Amino acid sequence: MQQRYQNLKIAQRGVIVSLAAYITLSLLKIIIGQISHSEALLADGSGNVTDIFSSCAIMIGLRLAQRPPDENHQYGHWRAETLATLITSFIMLLVGLSVLYSSVSDFIAGNKEVPDIYALFVGLFSGCIMFGVYLHNSYLAKKINSDSLLAIAKDTRNDALTSLATSITIIGANFKMPWLDSIVALLIGLTILKTAYNIFSDSAFSLSDGFDDELLAKYTNAVNEIPGVELVHNIQGRSYGANIFVDIIIWVDPQMSVRESHHITEKVESLLRRKFGVLDTDVHVEPWDVDYELTRPNELNSH
Missing domain, CATH: 3.30.70.1350 (Cation efflux protein, cytoplasmic domain)
Structure with a gap:
């Protein structure tokens, strides 16, 4: 039993790594996205903002899960981790809808601004960092059998792919295809919504005593x-x-x-x-x- 509580602390350390990366990269993407007029980079940065709140919720859940059983919780507080994961799905849902609204509005308005090329390097840099964090947390999650940390790892992998896709759109926009930027922002919004739905489904299944x-x-x-x-x-x-x-x-x-x-x-x-x-x-x-x-x-x- 003591080892399982220790695993929760290990999972917390993995979440801290993700949290540090999300804070740094979301600020970088939002600032550069504004300066370089890149809707895709802004959408990517917004997605990382949700990851910050999600990581904080998971941290709280992992902390609560470490409480020992008491009179009202004979099986312990383990489900606090799952409940925190469920909350993150709602946060991601709201941001995904916001990104969708912004991308569709810009596309209808015919936004033709071409992102500056240096936004490309931000996307590539972010993609590499996120993929490294994914490998780190995925290894930890499988080692300690942590569903919440594995969910964060998968989300980080999606963020890495999204950042690389953002870089591709910036290249396309500089080759006379500025509309591609809004299209990818739309796809990013849909990706956030899909991830939110998957996390919600898994968490709700577990909380309702569903089992494989x-x-x-x-x-x-x-x-x-x-x-x-x-x-x-x-x-x-x-x-x-x-x-x-x-x-x-x-x-x-x-x-x-x-x-x-x-x-x-x-x-x-x-x-x-x-x-x-x-x-x-x-x-x-x-x-x-x-x-x-x-x-x-x-x-x-x-x-």
């Missing part, structure tokens, strides 16, 4: 291989941040002693923890009902 059916199937198959387990009758899983909790009902021989059945539950808990990283498993033992299995095979096979 494929993982449940793997858990079921593994537990069914344990000697003494006649059948996994029912299994449910839920996520609290990066932590997995499983409730499982197994059928055993009705003639088995309490001591023997308890020993099997310990094997189930150990297997799921060791092989799949399940933090907590609640195992309920019931006597094997052969008649039920024969009359309701479809229900049993679905678990």
Whole structure:
């Protein structure tokens, strides 16, 4: 358990790296975007502003998630991390709509200003920095199994691609295609909205106790291989941040002693923890009902 709290602190350090990069690059892009008349660079900078707020929300969530269980939170405060991720999706949604409105207005108005060429170097520089941050945080996220840090890493990767795309539009605008700038700003806005939707969907799924059916199937198959387990009758899983909790009902021989059945539950808990990283498993033992299995095979096979 202590290692999991330590992982939250490691995730915080990764968020700090992203936050420092976002603050620096968003200021640079917005200032240069204004000076060089680049709508795409301004849109890219606005996207980084949302990332600043998102990173702050994740930092708060990670901090709250480190609180130990109490009377009102028996499973701990792990979901604070997921809740913070959900909040970031709403922030990104608002900024994405703002960027869309600005780009469409400029396109309809026929804005023909050509971005200065030095905006190109800002885009290239930002893209390289963001890709480096993505590699750093992606490595950390996979190492400590942090969904929030992985989400930030993926968003950083999108920012890197966006910055490089911005550079391409600046080149195009200087080759008598200034309309390309507004088009890319529009695409950036849509990208922000798509990212916001994906983050919202994943967070809402987790907060509503949704769980991956494929993982449940793997858990079921593994537990069914344990000697003494006649059948996994029912299994449910839920996520609290990066932590997995499983409730499982197994059928055993009705003639088995309490001591023997308890020993099997310990094997189930150990297997799921060791092989799949399940933090907590609640195992309920019931006597094997052969008649039920024969009359309701479809229900049993679905678990």
